[in-house]
Structure formats: C-alpha cells, structure tokens
Amino acid sequence: MRIPAGRRKQWERLPRSGRWRGCLALLAGALPALAFPAPSLWWLAYVALVPWLLLIRSAGTGGRAALDGWLGGIGYLLAVHHWLMPSLHVFIVILAALLGLLWAPWGLLVFRMLRGPVSGAAAAAAVVVVPCGWLMIELARSWDGLGGPWGLLGASQWEVAPALRVASVGGMWLVSLLVVAVNTAVTLLFVAAAARTAAVVGLVVCALAVGAMAQWAPRPERSGVARIAVVQPGVVAGPHSVERRLAVSERLTGSLAGRGLDLVVWGESSVGVDLSRHPEITARIAALSRRVGADVLVNMDARQTDGSGRAGIFKSAVLVGPDGLTGQRYDKMRLVPFGEYIPARSVLGWATSLGKAAGEDRLRGSRQVTMSIPGADGGGGLRIGPLICFESAFPDMSRNLTRDGAQVLVDQSSTSTFQHSWAPAQHASLGALRAAENGRPMVHATLTGVSAVYGPLGERIGAPLGTDTSAAAVFDVPLASGTTLYVRLGDWAVHGAGAVLIVFCAFEGVRSLRRRERVGPSGAGGGAPAAPSHGEPAGRPGP
Template identity: 75%
Template sequence: MDAWTGWRERGARVLDRTTGRAAAALVAGALPALAFPAPSLWWFAYVCLVPLLLLVRSAGTGRMAARDAWLGGTGYMIAVHHWLMPSLHVFIVILAALLGLLWAPWGLLAHRLLRGPVNGWAAGAAVVVVPCGWLMIELVRSWEALGGPWGLLGASQWQVEPALRLASVGGVWLVSLLVVAVNTAVTVLLVHSAARVVAAVSLLVGALVVGAAWVWAPQPERTGTARVAVVQPGIVEGPGSIQRRFALSEELTRSLTGQGVDLVVWGESSVGVDPVRRPDVTARLAALSKAVGADVLVNVDARQTDAAGRTGIFKSAVLVGPQGLTGDRYDKMRLVPFGEYIPARSALGWATSMGRAAGEDRLRGTGPVTMRVPGADGLRIGPLVCFESAFPDMSRRLVRDGAGLLVAQSSTSSFQHGWAPGQHASLGALRAAESGRPMVHATLTGVSAVYGPHGEAVGPRLATDTSGTAVYGVPLARGTTLYVRLGDWALYGALGVLAVFCAAEGVRGVRARRRTRPVRTATQAS
C-alpha cells in the first residue's frame, strides 16, 4: 500500500465519524474567506469550494449532504464575518448557524448532480445548475435584515480586471456564477473520468465568456476629471473624542486650501450634532468650504428631524457650501442589523447586553438622493452611507438618477485591526465597474480608496494607520454599462435554470414511479 492510499484510507475513516465530518465541513466552508481581503488570494476563489463539493458529493444520503452543506455555510459565514466577534460575541455563531441553513438545499442539489457515475450531459448540467443554486443563497442572504450582501463570492475578484469587466455586464452576481461554475468543473475533473472532456469544455466556455465580455461589452466614455479630497482624521479616543475629531477634521480640511479641489468628503459620523440646530457648527463648516473653494460633504450621526417631520437618530450625508447648508441631505436607508437597529427588538433586545448592539434604533431615509456639486461643472454625486456600498442595486439606481460620481462615507473604527476595513474598501471597485461611474470610499479611520469608472484603483489608499488627506484626480465618464441597463438579469436567469431543472426532476420522478408501479394481472383484478 503506497503512502497516498494510506492517507486516503485514514481520511475516509475520519469522515466516517460524525464529529470528524462536521469539523471537515466547517473548515471546508471557511476556506473561501482566504480569497477576500486581508489575505486577498483572489486566485484561490476558483478552487476554494472544491473541498466542500467533494465532501457533499461523498455523503451517503441526501440528508447527510444537506447537513454537510449547512455546516459548510456556517463556516463560511463565521469566516467572512469573524471581525464582528468583538461586537456580537457568541451571537455571531448563532446567526451564522441560522444563515447556514440556506446552504442545505444547495447541498441536496450538489449531491444529486455530482454523486455516482456522471456522464457528459449530467456533468454539463452540474456545471450550470450548481452555480445557480449558490446564487440563490447569495440572493436570499443579501436581504438587509439577514445581514446584507457582505462576502458575496464574486466580490473576491475586485482586483481582477477581466472579472470587473464581467461585472459591468451582469453585476457581481455574474462573477459569482463564473467562480462557482469553475469550482464545479474542477470537482468534475477530479472525480468523474468519463465527464472530464465536458468539464474541460466548460472551463473553456467560461474563458470565452470572459473574453467576449472583455471585447464587446460597452464601456463608458471618459469625459474629464474631478478633483476630490478625502479627509481621514484617524483614531481619536477618550473623553470628548467627537469634538476633538471634528476639530482635527477641520484642521486637515483647511490644509487643502489652494489645491483646487472640487469636493471635500468626510467619513461616516464625522459630525455628532444636528447642524440645523447648531448654527455655530454650520458656520464652521461653511468657513471651511469658503477657504478651500469647494463644497464639503459631511456625515451627521445625531438626533435630527427629517422632511416628513420624524425626529430620531439619522445617519445623514449633508452637503455644506460657502453659504452654509445647501439643502441637500441624504438619510441612510439600509441600516446594519444589530449595529444600527435591533430586528424585532421586543424579542431580541437582549442582544444589547452581549456586545455593541444598538441601544436605540436609527431611523431610515425614504429614498435615494443625488446632489449637485457647483465646482465640478454641474457634477451630480450619489451618496451612500457605510454598508450601503455592498448593495449593487443602490449604486445602479443612483446612476440611473443621474449621478456621475458615487460617494460612500464609512466608519469601520470598531474593527480597525481586522479584515473589515480592507473588505469594505474593496466593494467600491465592484460598484464602480458595475455602474461605469467612479466611486470615492471615504472613512474616518481607513481604509479610504478611490476607483475609476472601470473599477481601477485611482491614487493611493489611506490605510488604517493614516491620519491625513489625499486629493484624487477622479476620472469621470458618460454612457451606461449593460448592468445599469439590464439590471439583475443574471439572478433571473439563475431562477429560470433552477425552475427548468426542478420541472425536469418532477417529470423524471413521475415517470420513474410509473415504471416501478406493479402491473395487475387479470386474476388479481377478478
């Protein structure tokens, strides 16, 4: 017996044990996190699901496959959200286990298509249907109340130019489909010798699809440049931190005088009072705008009253010019569960005692807003606040409403030493590529970054150890991408594929029952 055979037998014995198999599923599910920042092993995304697919395939029953996939999904959610543990503690494990249930039907699907002998047709079906099932997981968990679209597998490709071009065609959803299809094809290559030609052809087709998107997908036309400054004060702690951070932001903004900027952007929660009720704060911001010669986009996290007369804590992007408040204000619409509100607070309010959950629910805005920047030839900006930059539909809507520049104001200071700042900043590349519009990601404490209309990085990133400013020559563009025109067609296509597959399985099941139904003889009938 050679060494490889020995290792295989020992591995099989481990997987035969319930605890060993459960541990393997958790680890296999967590592997894709290595493709995201901070590790940023983007190439690993194309094989990261193979261990989980092999495990699901090896399950003796559909029930066991569903359990393996559930545990794999739990591992995935813990790994890509592990930086939340200081805030939610053990509650993150409970949430991950609940969301991991979304993977159970996918496990049944993968088990059905990959188990046993697989011919060419079955292999082709697996390479198409298994990714569509995965996309349904991403769709459901992208609902804001379930945590939003953080850690979508396609988002791991934010630095890969061909993948960004593919995102301009079908959004991050199309990139996820491609990544899972490659993983499925690699799995078929490893375990089904009779279907290896089909698997290899599937990989070739995937490469051709990416090449076609690269050559023929319409891209926005460059039209000019806007000079945008990002102000990042950095970590300010201790008593009076809100006031001291505001004063530091003032000082940094004043240093931009004479640099010919068109817009200055501060991070999320950069102003801790309502400027309408505090004219002294408004006057200080207006003086900064006048000195720099550009409007200043700040972010207010305070008790305010909106246009509808509602009073409560809003997170608002507010534009300030040399004359004071311009009247342009956007209130954050999609709030972070537990961080900014407690879902079903009457039942889950106890979560506030376990971590940094919201003591009071923030109020939601009522709709998207675009704002005109006078200093940039009438450029309209589309503001987003914090994790709203994770939602593809929000940036798409802003571009359809006329935004020429997307601006996300964020603060990840609670997770300064984890993977969250880098992961959050990377989302800007996807939103820029999808929409064909540049994006500015400005934070209080880093990582701040700017991306051009193709998702390409523009200028230096401001890391988490930086307190300062940066001025970017942001390339502007006109025209629309296919994703802006057509929307989430990849999702609808995946739904259609799954509907056809389920219908075919239903017909096959009916025919199988008819074939196995016993035939009654004449004697039996009498």
C-alpha cells in the same frame, strides 16, 4: 441516568462517521474566505469550493448532504465575518447557524448533480445548475434584514480586471456564477472519467465567456476629471472624541486651500450634532468651504428631524457650501442589523447585553437622492450619489443613483470598531465592484481607513489611506459618460439563474413521476403481476 446500550453504541460510532466529517465541512466552507481582503488570494476563489463539493458528493444520503451544506455554510459565514466576534460574541455563532441553513438545499442539489457515476451530459448540467443554486443563496442573504450582501463570492475578484469587466455586464452576480461554475468544473475533473471531457469543455467555455465579455462589453467613455479630497482624521479616542475628531477634520480640510478642488468628503459620523440646530458649527464648516473653494460633504450621526417630521437618530449625508447648508441631504436607508438597529427588539433585545449591539434603533431614510455641486463659474458642476457605510455593498443602490444621473458615487463609512481586522479592507474593496458595475467612479471615504478611490472601470486611483493614517488626500477622479450593460439590464443574471432552477425542478419532477409510473404502486413495476420464478411456489416470497 443510564444511556441505553444501543444509543451508547451510536455515540461511540459518531467520532468516526459524523463528528470529524462535520469538522471537515466547517473547514471546507471557511476556505473561500482567504480569497477576500485582507489575504486577497483572489485566485483561490476558483478552487476553494472544490473540497466542499467533493465532501458533499461523498455523503451517503440526501440528509447527510444537506447537513454538510449547512455546516459548510456556517464555516463560510463565520470565516468571512469573523471580525464581528468581538462585538457580537456568541450571537455571531447563532446567526451563522441560522443563515447557514440557506446552504442545506444547496447541499442536496450538489449531491443530486454530482453523486455516483456522472455522464458527460450530467456534468454539463452540473456546471450550470450548481452555480445557479449558489446564486439563490447569495440573493436570499442580500436582504439587509439578514445582514446584507457582504462576503458574496464574486466580491473576491475586486482587483481582477477581466472579472470587473464581467461585473459591468451582469453585476457581481455574474462574477459569482462564473466563479462557482469553475469550481464545479474542477470538481468534475476528479469524480469520473466520463465527466472529464465535459468538465474541460465547461472550463474552456467559462474562460471564453470571460474573455468575450472583457473584450466586447461596452466601456464608459471618459468625460473629464473631478478633483475630490478625502479627509480621514484617523483614530481619536478618549473623552470628547466626537469634538476632537471634528477639530482634526477641520484642520486637515483647511490644509487643502489652493488645491483647485471640486468637492471635499468627510467620513461617516464625522459630525455628532444636527447642523440645523447648531449654526455655530455649520458656520465653521462653511468657512472651510470658502477657504478651499469647494463644498464639503459631511455626515451627521445625531438626533434630528427628517423632512416628514419624524424625530430620532438618523445618519445623514449633508452638503455644506460657502453659504452654509445647501438643503441637500440624504438619510441612510439600509441599516446594519444589530449595529444600528435590532430586528424584533422586543424578542432579541437581550443581544445588547452580549456585545456592542445598538442601544437605540436609528431611523431609516425614505428615498435615495443625488446632489448637485455647482461648478466654479456657477454652471456645469458635478452630480454625486451618496451612500452611507455598508450601503456600498448593495448593487441596486449604486445602480439607482447612476440611473438618476450621478457622475460620482460617494460612500461615507466608518469601520473604526473593527480597526485591526479584515473589515476595513473588505469594505473598501466593494468600491471597485460598484464602480465597474456602473461605469462610474467611486469615492470611499472613512474616518479611520481604509479610504480609497476607484475609476469608472474599477481601477484604483492613487494610493489608499490605510488604517494607520490621519491625512487629507486629493484625487484626480476620472469621470465617464454612457452606461454599462448592468445599468441597462439590471440583475438579469439572478433572474436567469432562477429560471434555470425552475426548469431543473420541473424536469426532475416529471422524471420522478415517470419513474413512479414505471415502478407502480407496489414498487415491482407497472402492468400485470410478475410471474413466479422457476422452482418457486406461487404466492411465496423468494429467499
């Protein structure tokens, strides 16, 4: 088949005008991934969006800007989730292409705010509106059906103390807003002299806002210490790996006797059977509890029946005491798409043939729970809020547990499938944000690393257990009382960003309507027809 000459010329022009620009958009969108663990170049997050913003600004049309936004979104998602490629193969590219569409409207918004000469007033508006548009993207993809809130830009600031203070005020959402605001202000420094003053003012305002929040935000008050042990058996491969992992966990737990513990935490899927149907294994764990003088929080990944009579595979946090099962259990509510279930399996079930997608859907729990651990004297005790795996990425779940009285947030996880990637460090870093948001310590216990503990300000407690470690470690976890502004007020930053965008869209709509009224239906302005030019006959168009 012959290609028409006109189309062939368009294709020949594409490498100069479109193909290379598309590659630049992909690379520009991928750049912020370096701010996350494992590279952890946290400072890069404050300028990493600048090349992307400048590229979108240079788009000649709104359609090109939307395309730059989409391609950059693809690059961002692939870079932040690149460790999923061995499991999902080509399907990760399809998912990135679909989710990347969320950035297409943002590309239009950036183009509208930054194109052409930018006045001081327009620059000030851009520093506010552009971050709000970004936050709507983060909100949309935080739905667990779209993969959950993994790789949100604010999460890159997990080890920056002032940013953690900001998180205690408005959650990770507010941190993302400030990071994008700084990127927008830096971009404005390059685009026009008239906008530079407003850009500098915007940067100063962002710095002052962070400083004020870090200084005046209420701090949780220390209220004691809990001694909590994390048991990380490490990589156990080969036949009967589940039974061998259990044996290693028992041996490591037994070594903790005499340490004055309040709780021992095992990782996700640490037990491969339903303990209610295997009393012999329950008895072994209860014997460990008596030996170390503390309850053991294990995690069952097995076919079982929940309290409502549903039968299937659940992932459940179960507390075992010296007398056996305590009756306290939490079933995982938010499952990993494709890893633990396949959305619309009748349509997308073919994904199981491409990678390590779930062969059978796990069932969801129906509610969150807090668990009570009695003190050594039978009174006092400790209240913990269990989470399982990537549930630690959801700010609302930790907030709910804190509001329900949890003194310690505990996440049981396993990233052994992605052992030699950025995933374990990325996952562990989320614990710092959840701790800071809620003013409660977070224990992140895994099977194979990285296991880590964070204090109520998000500060790291002790040394983490890396992915090359098989050990049991004891942490003196500081407890805290009182609540943060985020716990009290919730996701106000998200609601505020939505309100800003509604006002902006209304303003743009009114201005567009007035512009059309001035121009008139003929496009030549309203009112009486324009008089012909001198020397031009009436009724004839000019040259």
